[in-house]
Amino acid sequence: MNVELIGICKTFGPVKANDNIHLRIPSGTIQGILGENGAGKSTLMKVLSGFIQADQGVILLDGKEVRIHSPADAIHYGVGMLHQDPLDFPPMKVIENFIAGSPGKIVPNSKEVIARFYELQQQFDFALDPQAHVDRLTVGERQQLEILRLLWLGAQVLILDEPTTGISSLQKIKLFETLRKLAAQGKTIIFVSHKLEDVEQLCHRVAVLRRGQLVGEATPPYQMDDLVQMMFGKVVSFGGRESYKPGEIALELKGVSIEDYRMRIGPVNLQARKREVIGLAGMEGSGQLLFLRACAGLIRPTAGRMVVNGKDLTGKSYHAFLKNGVVYMPASRMEEGLVPGCSLMEHFVLARDQAGFFVDWDGAKKTARDQIAAYNIHGRPDSTVESLSGGNQQRALLALMRTPASLILMEHPTRGLDIESTLYIWSLLKGRCSDQDSAILFISSDLDEILQYSDRILVFFAGRVSPALDAASISVDQLGQLIGGRGWDAF
Amino acid sequence: MSLETILTGLAGVLAAAAPVIFAAIGETLTERSGVINLSANGKILLAAMAGFAVAVSTNNLLLGCLAGMLIGSLVAAVVAFSSITLRQSQVAVGFVLALMCRDLSYFLGNPYMGLSGPRIPSLPIPVLSDLPVIGVIFFRQDILTYLSYVLIFAAWVWIFKTRPGLMLQGVGEKPAAAFVRGANVNRMRYIYTLVGGALIGLAGPTYSLSVKAGWKGTISGLDGIGWIALAITIFGGWNPLRAAFGAYLFALLQWLGLVLQPSLPDIPSQVLQVAPFPLMILTLLLVNIGNTEWVERVLASLPEGVRHAIARLIRSLRASPPAALGTPFEQE
Numbered sequence: 001m002n003v004e005l006i007g008i009c010k011t012f013g014p015v016k017a018n019d020n021i022h023l024r025i026p027s028g029t030i031q032g033i034l035g036e037n038g039a040g041k042s043t044l045m046k047v048l049s050g051f052i053q054a055d056q057g058v059i060l061l062d063g064k065e066v067r068i069h070s071p072a073d074a075i076h077y078g079v080g081m082l083h084q085d086p087l088d089f090p091p092m093k094v095i096e097n098f099i100a101g102s103p104g105k106i107v108p109n110s111k112e113v114i115a116r117f118y119e120l121q122q123q124f125d126f127a128l129d130p131q132a133h134v135d136r137l138t139v140g141e142r143q144q145l146e147i148l149r150l151l152w153l154g155a156q157v158l159i160l161d162e163p164t165t166g167i168s169s170l171q172k173i174k175l176f177e178t179l180r181k182l183a184a185q186g187k188t189i190i191f192v193s194h195k196l197e198d199v200e201q202l203c204h205r206v207a208v209l210r211r212g213q214l215v216g217e218a219t220p221p222y223q224m225d226d227l228v229q230m231m232f233g234k235v236v237s238f239g240g241r242e243s244y245k246p247g248e249i250a251l252e253l254k255g256v257s258i259e260d261y262r263m264r265i266g267p268v269n270l271q272a273r274k275r276e277v278i279g280l281a282g283m284e285g286s287g288q289l290l291f292l293r294a295c296a297g298l299i300r301p302t303a304g305r306m307v308v309n310g311k312d313l314t315g316k317s318y319h320a321f322l323k324n325g326v327v328y329m330p331a332s333r334m335e336e337g338l339v340p341g342c343s344l345m346e347h348f349v350l351a352r353d354q355a356g357f358f359v360d361w362d363g364a365k366k367t368a369r370d371q372i373a374a375y376n377i378h379g380r381p382d383s384t385v386e387s388l389s390g391g392n393q394q395r396a397l398l399a400l401m402r403t404p405a406s407l408i409l410m411e412h413p414t415r416g417l418d419i420e421s422t423l424y425i426w427s428l429l430k431g432r433c434s435d436q437d438s439a440i441l442f443i444s445s446d447l448d449e450i451l452q453y454s455d456r457i458l459v460f461f462a463g464r465v466s467p468a469l470d471a472a473s474i475s476v477d478q479l480g481q482l483i484g485g486r487g488w489d490a491f
Numbered sequence: 492m493s494l495e496t497i498l499t500g501l502a503g504v505l506a507a508a509a510p511v512i513f514a515a516i517g518e519t520l521t522e523r524s525g526v527i528n529l530s531a532n533g534k535i536l537l538a539a540m541a542g543f544a545v546a547v548s549t550n551n552l553l554l555g556c557l558a559g560m561l562i563g564s565l566v567a568a569v570v571a572f573s574s575i576t577l578r579q580s581q582v583a584v585g586f587v588l589a590l591m592c593r594d595l596s597y598f599l600g601n602p603y604m605g606l607s608g609p610r611i612p613s614l615p616i617p618v619l620s621d622l623p624v625i626g627v628i629f630f631r632q633d634i635l636t637y638l639s640y641v642l643i644f645a646a647w648v649w650i651f652k653t654r655p656g657l658m659l660q661g662v663g664e665k666p667a668a669a670f671v672r673g674a675n676v677n678r679m680r681y682i683y684t685l686v687g688g689a690l691i692g693l694a695g696p697t698y699s700l701s702v703k704a705g706w707k708g709t710i711s712g713l714d715g716i717g718w719i720a721l722a723i724t725i726f727g728g729w730n731p732l733r734a735a736f737g738a739y740l741f742a743l744l745q746w747l748g749l750v751l752q753p754s755l756p757d758i759p760s761q762v763l764q765v766a767p768f769p770l771m772i773l774t775l776l777l778v779n780i781g782n783t784e785w786v787e788r789v790l791a792s793l794p795e796g797v798r799h800a801i802a803r804l805i806r807s808l809r810a811s812p813p814a815a816l817g818t819p820f821e822q823e
Contacts, residue, residue, distance in 0.1 A: 072673030087668035089661045091811060100657040101672025107653050 001062055001078055001156035001188050002027050003048070008057035010043050017043040018054070019212040027062075030179060030189040032203030034196070036231055037284045037445050040212040041192050045159050048190075049081035050074035061157075072101075080150030081159040086142040090135035094128055098149050120148050124178045139262070140171030147178065157188040164198050165285060165462070166262040176202050194283045195462075196227060196484035228480035232447055246455075247274030249310075250407050250439035251295065251326075256304030258294045263287055263463035267304055270458070270468060274406065274437040277429075278468065279444060279454030282483055286460035288443045289411065295441060296328035296409050297321035309406055325406035331415060331443075333393045338385040344368050344396060345381040351400040375399040376424065391421030398428055408432065410442040414449065426453055447479060461485045498627040500746055506632055507702050508735075508742035509639035510535070510694035514720035515727065515734040516646045517690030521567070523650060523729055524683035525663040525815045528570050529585025531691050532717025533592025538562040538695025539713055540600035543706040546696070547608040555609075556635075556696045563692015564685045566592060571684040575677050578819040593714065603706045610704045611635060635697045642690070646731035659683065663813030666820040676820045694720070719771065726776075728810020741771050 003025040010018040017040045025031045035041045047054045050068040059066055061077055068074045071081070088097050098117055099108050114130050121128055126144045134142060143163060150158060160179075164172050179189050179202065193199055199206055199222075206218045208230040216230045249271050257266035265287045272278055280288040293299045295306070297318040305314045308324045318328075330336035338347065345368040349359055352367070368381035375395045379388050385396060394417060401408070413429065414422040430453075432438045444450050450457060451471060459466040459482040466482060481487045514531055521528045538559035546555030566588055574581040611633045620630040629640075650656040659679065661669040666676045698713055699706055719741060727734030744767035752763050786805070790798050 070673075071671035075673075081671075087665065087671050089664045089668060091664060091814075092657070092660060096657050096660075099654065100661050101669070101674070102654070104654060106655065 001186075002060075003079075003157055003188055003190075004060035004063075005044070005048065006058040006060065008044060008047055008054045008059075010047060010052065010054050016212045018047065021057070021209075021214045023207055023214065025188055025190065027188055028183050028186045029204045030183050030191055030202055032199040032206035033190060033192045033209065034194065034199055034206055034227060034231055035209035036194065038211075039209040039231075041209055042161065043212075044209070045081065045161060045190070045192055048074070048157075049079055049159055051081075075150065075153050075155060078154055078156035079159070080153065080155030080157070082143060082146050082150070082161065082163060084162045084165060086139065086146055088134055088142055088146065090133075092134060093130070094132050094134060094137070094145055095130035097134055097145060098130070098152070102153060116152065117148065120152060124148075124181065125174070138167070138171070140167035140175070143167065143171075143175065144178075151182075155187070157190065158182065159190045159192065161192045162194070163191070164193065164195060172198075194231075194484065196224060196481065196486050198485075199227075200224075224481060224484075224486060225477055228477055228484065231484075232476070232480050246276050247437055250274045250276075250308070251441075252307040253295075254305045254307070256294065256301045256306060258287075258290050258299060259302050260290060260299075263290070265291055265460075265463045265465060266301075268465050272407070272439045272441060274439050275433050277433060277440045277442070277453055277455050279442060279450035279457045279471070280460060281444070281447070281450045281457055281479060282460030284445055286483075287463045287465065288458075288460040291458075291460070291465065292409050292411060292441060292443055293328075295407075296326055298328065322402070325402075325404065327401050327405040327408050329397055329401070329408070329410045329413070331411035333390070333397060334386065337397050338393060340386045341384060343382045343384055344372065344377070344379055344388075347385065347396065347400055351402070371399040375428065391417045391425075394421065394425055395428075398425065404436045405432070405438050408438050408440045410440065412444055413442050414444075414446075422449075429453075447476065447483075451476065451479070459483060461488065464488060466491060495627075498624065500750065501628045502631060504739065504742045504746050505628065506636045507745065508738040509636045510697035510702060511716065511720055511723065511738035511741060512639045512643060512735050513697060514691045514694040514717060515723040515738055516642055516731050517563070517687040517692075517694075518720055518724040519687075519727070519729050519731055519734055520646065520650075520659075520683050520690070521687030522724060522816055523659050523663045523813055524680045525666065525813055525818065525820070526571065526574060526680050526684045527581045527585060527817050528567055528684060528688065528691070529582060529721065530566050530570060530588035530592060530717075531720055532715065533589040533594075533596070534563055534566045534688070534691055535694045535698070535717045535720075536596040536711070536713050537566070537592040537599075538692040539699040539711065540596040540603065540695070540706055542696030543608055543699035544600070544603050546700055547603060547606055550609060552609055552611055552700060555700055556693060559694075559696035560689040560692045562695070563688040563690070565688075567684045567688020567691070570688075571681050575680050575684075575819065581817050589717065597708050600706050600708055604708050606706070608705060609700065611701045633701055635693075635701055643731050643735040650731065660813070663815055666815050670820075680820075691717075691720070715768075719768070722772070725812070729813065730810065733810075737771075740774060741767060744770050 005021060005023045008018050008021040021044060033041050046052045048059065050071045050073050053069070059068060066077050068077060068079070074080070089100065095110065095114055095117065099113055117130055126148065128141060128145060134145070147158070163175060167175065183189050191199070191203055206222065206227070207214055208216045208227060210231060210233060218227060251272040253268050253270040255267040255269060257264065280292065282288050290299060294301050297313065297316060297320060300315055305312060307313070308321065308326060311324055313320055313324060334340055339350070345364050348368045348371060349364045354360065365381050372379060372381065375398060377392050377395045377399065379392055385393060388396065414425050417425065429440060433440060454471045456468040457471050457474065457479070458468055459479065461483065462485065478487065514535060518528060518531060541562050542555040542559035545558040546552055569588060570581065570585055573579045573584045613631060613633045616630040620626045622630070650659060658669060658672070658674050661672065662674055662676050662679050670676050703712060723734050723737035723741065727737045748763040748766055752760055790802060793801070
């Protein structure tokens with residue numbers, strides 16, 4: 001089926017998620033859609049699959065204009081989407097998942113459906129047991145189930161959102177084989193990804209999105225440098241970085257491995273020294289968050305040892321880490337960092353260890369005033385935290401941070417903040433480094449930020465962790481390729 | 492005790508379980524769609540009173556039953572509107588309704604206190620009722636008890652064997668996934684909450700027109716049944732068959748309490764009256780014990796063969812709630 005998107009626009013509040021996007025995908029093509037997080041890939045796919053409606057623009061399927069009002073509507077037109085987290089029913093059986101939502105009589109003829117199921121999965125050499133429960137399947141198998149289901153419902157266009165995240169390399173090979181077969185049958189495949197290597201291997205053509213706009217298209221042989229530049233834009237390297245004088249070791253990881261249901265990280269060896277800033281780069285969900293949380297004692301590593309300030313804290317609780325000078329700042333300020341409904345003053349009371357049973361409110365008010373002045377927070381002691389702007393919330397979080405902290409761990413320290421706040425936050429952080437001998441580890445999806453403020457950089461890709469790279473000598477291209485999963489053989 | 496007493500006693504157990512079955516299955520259907528309706532206890536009392544009042548005034552049993560179901564649906568509509576449309580806390584709304592409906596039933600039911608009214612006649616099924624043992628226990632009941640038999644299997648087939656039933660499971664499990672499969676999530680939740688409410692409401696007239704005929708206000712002995720039905724729903728793993736098992740167990744324990752009392756004069760009668768409640772909880776806990784972590788630890792230390800046998804037993808009994816239970820669905 002030929003798919004044509006003409007002038008798709010979609011705004012969320014002040015953000016232009018899709019800005020006048022034109023894209024033609026002929027039948028039988030595997031079309032790659034590349035872009036950073038927040039580039040507008042998901043929005044565009046949601047428009048095509050009926051999850052949301054575009055503000056402007058037209059969708060043509062085989063030359064006919066269609067209005068897609070819902071995902072069910074989309075599948076009716078032959079457009080099916082595989083979501084990154086499979087939208088299936090885990091406690092139910094494979095065959096029940098297959099049947100749910102299919103048209104037909106009230107009581108489905110299980111035998112007939114199972115026969116059809118086997119017939120379909122044979123085409124692609126899948127080996128799913130129709131009677132197995134979905135919660136016992138791997139993510140890759142759940143993808144296979146969804147593919148079969150959508151094909152059974154008559155999908156002619158298949159959208160896959162980051163399908164290679166969380167599946168094994170064997171399953172990836174099988175997935176690619178399947179997609180090639182489907183394309184050969186004349187189906188249209190739209191492959192949304194940030195992994196350059198996958199796109200290079202699979203896609204007949206690629207469109208790159210950045211900040212809501214379609215910035216370029218490419219066909220094989222792909223020039224990786226060009227793709228990286230299209231994805232990230234021209235990244236300006238900042239010269240004149242201050243040289244730092246690393247101190248003793250604040251955090252040492254010896255062969256640390258971390259695991260969750262999606263991925264396995266490590267073993268990682270790292271020595272983070274006092275007064276050092278280490279940036280954790282990588283696409284969202286590449287393992288950096290898991291890594292940072294393990295450093296804070298929020299997740300227990302499955303192997304290896306963690307030493308903080310010379311003390312072995314392996315397997316100890318978050319509170320033991322806290323006591324040893326490790327502080328953690330989550331990205332979701334309102335959900336995990338601050339208590340909505342409480343005032344700034346109350347936050348300072350909560351954050352400080354106090355003697356006595358009763359709260360010393362006069363003292364608290366004074367502390368709050370001092371901190372508000374010291375951190376330049378626009379607010380008063382009795383302002384509730386949700387009334388503050390994002391930048392001021394972030395400053396408040398910094399003010400609440402325990403001192404002295406020997407190791408500061410931060411998720412996206414300046415996400416959503418304007419330039420002025422960003423600069424101010426970093427001047428505070430750098431001040432911490434030089435005055436209080438703190439080491440900082442931070443996650444950011446902003447390459448500028450990583451390059452500008454880090455002394456060393458760890459790159460994450462699908463659970464793999466690079467050695468600590470010297471920020472002064474690495475090039476933007478190199479970094480971009482590593483983030484996209486290329487050039488890892490060098491390590 | 493003669494055999495005949497035991498048989499009629501067991502027949503009584505089946506009849507007494509019927510309203511609990513209506514309520515537990517009504518709640519099961521509601522919760523399968525992702526809505527918790529906590530108002531059952533008050534709703535049953537109000538429906539019992541209203542059903543009796545209507546039956547007395549019109550001398551029509553069918554109208555009495557319909558009145559009970561209507562009350563059930565109306566109260567459920569309040570829960571549905573506030574939780575699905577207004578996105579308010581299902582627990583808070585249901586709880587307040589439970590208390591309000593109970594007091595309302597005592598207050599509005601005053602004029603009908605102690606009146607004698609019609610009672611649903613028993614309807615022995617020809618041929619089947621003449622069977623030895625089975626006939627006496629199962630087939631000399633009234634129509635509502637027969638209906639409870641049918642409902643157990645109908646609800647089970649509906650939930651697990653039909654297309655709409657699979658979608659119902661999906662709506663309670665992951666509404667977003669049901670939505671992409673074409674389900675109108677909020678409409679389905681409305682429908683199942685109202686239907687479930689009608690079934691819970693039917694439990695009321697089943698008491699006041701059959702099991703415990705009449706209306707006696709605060710001493711009707713119905714207070715608490717709704718809570719038991721809620722517990723049975725949960726421990727029954729949102730499965731009509733298991734819920735029915737729970738209801739029968741509860742009725743059986745209550746009957747045993749009555750029967751054993753004369754032969755155990757040393758035990759205060761209150762103990763035997765109350766005993767079914769803790770016993771009920773204990774049994775149901777045992778059935779669901781496989782959900783706990785320490786059991787898994789104990790199991791891990793057992794020899795292979797034994798462990799597999801026990802693990803299989805436990806897995807077959809295990810149940811987890813619909814994952815989206817109590818959370819409103821918001822389409823992007």
